[in-house]
Amino acid sequence: MAADFVQLLDPAGNRVDHPDFSYDGTDADIAASLRDMVLTRRFDAEATALQRKGELGLWPPSLGQEAAQVGSAKAARLTDQIVPSYREHGVAWVRGIDPLALLGAFRGSGMIDYDSRASRFHLYSWVIGAHLLTAVGMGMALQRDGLVGEDVADGAAVITYFGDGATSQGDVNEAFVFAASYGAPVVFFCQNNQWAISEPIALQSKIPLYRRAAGFGFPGVRVDGNDVLACEAVARWALDRARRGEGPTLIEAYTYRMGAHTTSDDPTKYRHNEELDAWRAKDPIERVKAYLLGSGAIDQRWLDELASESDAFAEKLRAGCVALPEPDLAEWWDRVYAETPAALLAQRDDYLAYRASFEEA
Amino acid sequence: MATMTMVKALNAGLRRALAADPKVLLAGEDIGNLGGVFRVTEGLKAEFGGDRVIDTPLAESGIVGTSLGMALGGYRPVVEIQFDGFVFPATNQILTQVARLYHRSHGRLNVPMVIRLPFGGGIGAIEHHSESPEAYFAHTPGLKVVSCSTPSDAYWMIQQAIASPDPVVFFEPKRRYHERGEVDLDATPMPLHQARVVKQGKDATVLCWGAMVRPCVEAAIVAAEEGKDLEVIDLRTISPLDDDTILTSVAKTGRAVVVHEAMGTAGIGAEIAARIQERCFYALQAPVLRVTGYDMPCPPNRAEADFLPDLDRVLDAVDRSLAY
Numbered sequence: 001m002a003a004d005f006v007q008l009l010d011p012a013g014n015r016v017d018h019p020d021f022s023y024d025g026t027d028a029d030i031a032a033s034l035r036d037m038v039l040t041r042r043f044d045a046e047a048t049a050l051q052r053k054g055e056l057g058l059w060p061p062s063l064g065q066e067a068a069q070v071g072s073a074k075a076a077r078l079t080d081q082i083v084p085s086y087r088e089h090g091v092a093w094v095r096g097i098d099p100l101a102l103l104g105a106f107r108g109s110g111m112i113d114y115d116s117r118a119s120r121f122h123l124y125s126w127v128i129g130a131h132l133l134t135a136v137g138m139g140m141a142l143q144r145d146g147l148v149g150e151d152v153a154d155g156a157a158v159i160t161y162f163g164d165g166a167t168s169q170g171d172v173n174e175a176f177v178f179a180a181s182y183g184a185p186v187v188f189f190c191q192n193n194q195w196a197i198s199e200p201i202a203l204q205s206k207i208p209l210y211r212r213a214a215g216f217g218f219p220g221v222r223v224d225g226n227d228v229l230a231c232e233a234v235a236r237w238a239l240d241r242a243r244r245g246e247g248p249t250l251i252e253a254y255t256y257r258m259g260a261h262t263t264s265d266d267p268t269k270y271r272h273n274e275e276l277d278a279w280r281a282k283d284p285i286e287r288v289k290a291y292l293l294g295s296g297a298i299d300q301r302w303l304d305e306l307a308s309e310s311d312a313f314a315e316k317l318r319a320g321c322v323a324l325p326e327p328d329l330a331e332w333w334d335r336v337y338a339e340t341p342a343a344l345l346a347q348r349d350d351y352l353a354y355r356a357s358f359e360e361a
Numbered sequence: 362m363a364t365m366t367m368v369k370a371l372n373a374g375l376r377r378a379l380a381a382d383p384k385v386l387l388a389g390e391d392i393g394n395l396g397g398v399f400r401v402t403e404g405l406k407a408e409f410g411g412d413r414v415i416d417t418p419l420a421e422s423g424i425v426g427t428s429l430g431m432a433l434g435g436y437r438p439v440v441e442i443q444f445d446g447f448v449f450p451a452t453n454q455i456l457t458q459v460a461r462l463y464h465r466s467h468g469r470l471n472v473p474m475v476i477r478l479p480f481g482g483g484i485g486a487i488e489h490h491s492e493s494p495e496a497y498f499a500h501t502p503g504l505k506v507v508s509c510s511t512p513s514d515a516y517w518m519i520q521q522a523i524a525s526p527d528p529v530v531f532f533e534p535k536r537r538y539h540e541r542g543e544v545d546l547d548a549t550p551m552p553l554h555q556a557r558v559v560k561q562g563k564d565a566t567v568l569c570w571g572a573m574v575r576p577c578v579e580a581a582i583v584a585a586e587e588g589k590d591l592e593v594i595d596l597r598t599i600s601p602l603d604d605d606t607i608l609t610s611v612a613k614t615g616r617a618v619v620v621h622e623a624m625g626t627a628g629i630g631a632e633i634a635a636r637i638q639e640r641c642f643y644a645l646q647a648p649v650l651r652v653t654g655y656d657m658p659c660p661p662n663r664a665e666a667d668f669l670p671d672l673d674r675v676l677d678a679v680d681r682s683l684a685y
Contacts, residue, residue, distance in 0.1 A: 057486060057487060057662055058486065058487050104661070105661070106487060108485060108487070108662030109663050110661050126487065127446070127447065128419055130450075165418075165419035168419045168420040168423065169420050169422075170420060170422050170423070170450065171450065197390070197391045197395065198391045198393075199390065199391060199419065203416060203418055204418050204419065265398075269394070270394045327661050327664040329655075329660055329664040329667040332657050332660045332664065333657060335657070336658070344656055347655060347656060351655065351667075355667075357677075358673075
């Protein structure tokens with residue numbers, strides 16, 4: 001099924017050689033990735049719990065996809081643009097986005113709330129696949145800025161995230177065409193987590209997704225999406241190509257959505273526990289722990305300290321989430337246009353007068 | 362007579378349509394094995410098979426475009442768009458293809474297609490899941506646009522929409538999906554494109570549809586306690602509008618308030634207000650007023666209660682109308 005993917009660390013925690021790709025980091029780098037994955041999983045678990053307690057309206061879990069997200073995100077330089085979908089909690093974490101800035105949108109207290117220009121981490125996007133065209137356009141902007149090419153010292157590229165379901169969307173296919181036509185510096189990072197809500201990958205594609213890239217005229221690579229080393233290595237290669245002006249790449253990170261599509265979804269209605277169990281044996285975090293414990297780079301005390309850090313992080317998340325300020329509708333009239341029409345402000349004033357009429361009563 | 366939720370009523374209506382006509386097909390994301398994210402199609406794939414209850418790839422333009430092709434092949438597709446805010450990738454197919462084929466073919470080709478759209482706010486959803494886009498479709502010649510507000514209407518109107526020779530965009534108020542109501546399975550339903558006077562009254566006419574019917578009826582009950590006698594009309598059909606029922610009522614009451622969730626500017630309320638002032642100007646005792654969502658994208662759901670029209674805002678408008 002997936003024998004033809006790039007794997008550098010097997011599920012038992014053994015390093016694996018690959019003819020084309022290698023991971024060049026140290027064990028300390030791998031330990032840093034482990035920490036990022038553990039904290040991403042904790043963030044996800046806490047958000048899921050907060051939804052169950054009614055503190056969030058909805059949450060799309062990233063459980064099981066930590067390696068794909070953390071590995072690929074680590075390959076991106078701070079000068080590279082990241083254009084996520086809505087499940088990229090691990091990518092956001094690596095990019096340094098405050099988790100609370102994400103939670104407000106799911107709590108319903110605000111929109112996605114961080115400085116996406118400064119962080120070069122674009123807003124979470126909900127409409128499936130629409131943001132891939134944005135990503136290509138951002139790459140075309142980098143080309144025009146002179147930031148792409150063999151001779152550019154500090155070049156930049158774009159990496160954009162989407163799922164297997166999104167590959168059926170017209171916008172995604174148009175993004176592939178545009179990126180190919182202009183050689184745009186874009187890495188299309190598809191997390192094939194096998195399920196689009198209830199629909200299995202077989203409904204979206206009759207061939208492995210990475211092979212679609214050939215039809216558009218750029219390379220496609222399938223990587224073990226539960227192998228953080230392989231995800232980083234392949235994404236780094238693709239981003240390097242993009243920065244050098246060699247054009248787009250499609251990476252299919254072969255992984256599994258271990259949780260529900262969102263907290264509104266019940267996957268027991270359409271898939272079997274055996275499948276989940278099989279993927280649990282390929283857990284992206286356990287294999288890294290096994291490797292690092294085996295190499296002696298970490299020990300139980302290190303893991304205990306990480307667990308303490310994770311607990312403190314969770315505590316901060318819970319407290320921060322419930323303390324997020326409640327939205328005041330009066331503030332939202334200013335957020336429709338960069339130049340607000342006078343009639344819109346008059347509508348706000350009418351609203352304020354109406355609201356005040358209750359206070360007088 | 363049976364008591365059921367709107368979801369069950371839609372399910373029963375679809376089941377009856379599938380059973381009655383082998384040409385009826387359902388298509389959409391997650392509608393088969395899962396039964397749809399709202400469970401409207403639950404059990405229908407098991408009963409009628411995957412050729413008639415079609416789980417589609419995740420592509421709204423593809424769902425509508427291929428359904429158009431099946432309609433031309435003699436089938437009657439009923440398309441589910443998972444959420445209101447996800448219809449927009451399909452609008453090219455709906456507006457440039459589905460809506461215009463009858464016109465483009467000199468009337469030789471008609472498109473018996475239903476596009477089901479769960480719509481509206483009030484369910485605590487995230488962005489793009491609380492929209493009310495009916496005006497975009499009502500603005501497009503060639504499309505018919507309807508909305509049910511009760512389980513009974515849901516049951517009958519979905520079957521009538523499927524029987525329609527024209528494409529029908531069918532708006533389902535998801536906020537009312539789990540409210541129960543009586544459904545007479547043996548009734549003779551009223552015509553699809555006819556408004557219903559939910560409550561008769563003589564002082565002012567309140568016009569609404571979908572999820573807004575309930576707060577408007579509640580407003581009428583509260584107003585009655587204050588001696589104000591409101592007539593509440595559930596439009597049911599947004600395109601074409603049932604001018605007769607609307608104008609007859611306003612000619613009687615002399616006052617009209619239109620209530621909808623969508624933003625007011627260039628909304629359905631503006632069209633209704635224009636028709637009223639054009640056709641019964643001399644009967645009017647007050648300007649036609651609108652109670653709508655404000656002119657902004659749907660806000661975060663914790664601010665939604667202030668954004669969506671409710672009983673208080675309806676009564677406020679009624680009072681302003683009556684004070685004229």
